[in-house]
Amino acid sequence: MNLYSANSLKVELNQRGCRLTPQRETILSVFQNLRQGNHLSAEELYNILHNQREKIGLSTVYRTLHLLARIGILRELELAEGHKHYELNLPDMHHHHHHLVCIQCHKTFEFSDESILKIGKKQVEKAGVELLDCQLTVRAVCLEALREGWPSMVPSNWSCPRSHSEMEDEIS
Amino acid sequence: MNLYSANSLKVELNQRGCRLTPQRETILSVFQNLRQGNHLSAEELYNILHNQREKIGLSTVYRTLHLLARIGILRELELAEGHKHYELNLPDMHHHHHHLVCIQCHKTFEFSDESILKIGKKQVEKAGVELLDCQLTVRAVCLEALREGWPSMVPSNWSCPRSHSEMEDEIS
DNA sequence: TTGCTTGCAAAAATTTTGCATCTAG
């Protein structure tokens, strides 16, 4: 599962006049160890690092997330929760996936579909630009919310009873 | 092009115990008059309203955008510019479209592909949830940025020389 | 009337930046 070794990261960075610092290495390793299907916000990553007794400033976290996303190592997800989430970018057909998210409780499901990347590649070619990422986001309302009588009966902060088991230090 | 009349908006709102206010009507009309392919952030919408001498508070703008997106009248776009954008949600095959965006200069291209909505519908059915929106976002780097030597040679605030003609009061 | 809405200002949440200091190459 080690898709980017510290060394290949170093090469990537040095090619662009950037440096491999312990902070960057640590942050990448958090993503490497994240179980498939999870993604982190800057704040969540920062908390994980703190739980691991790593001293990395929040601004460094933000700067590193940007850098790695720009390089193409991370993928930026916009799941409409008020902040971006990040995950490893695995552009090969095998790992490439997309998201279905409930706009009420933010539960997310992953799915794969090879034809999407093909469509993205076609468009990119037509526009004469270079592909970085291609993600389908399906917004929906979950069964539980519908059962509660969404949308009229569901207060905007309502969330599935069971869905409160999330993140913070979810490294497998 | 009048897809939602004031009256059908009223019905939609009243069904959910909400009211049709002049502010909501005005905001919807801005989107109706926006030329196809444009989308607005809360701030941009607020400015347009001001230019039209409408007195609508920024919080009302935010509240209305949320409401209309929740109802399914607007579509929330996440084009990675630091804030959400909104456009009319036209879920029929004919108007449904997707976005290709340059992460460097934020230029966006629209495209249609019927198979995407089909994929979304399939996933939604499988997950047993109700579809609200289905959008493919392709992130790429534009030709101009590549020519400048992206990524190593391009400062992160660089933008295509010509691409500075945007928004603010772009109503056609 | 009643309870949903608004506008304002204040607060919250998220992200960015300036700068002195540190460090990878």
Next chain:
DNA sequence: CTAGATGCAAAATTTTTGCAAGCAA
């Protein structure tokens, strides 16, 4: 050494909220 990176605190951006007053149904 030297340009890039860090950490902190301060600032900027974007969005949300409390509350008194207004207005749609």
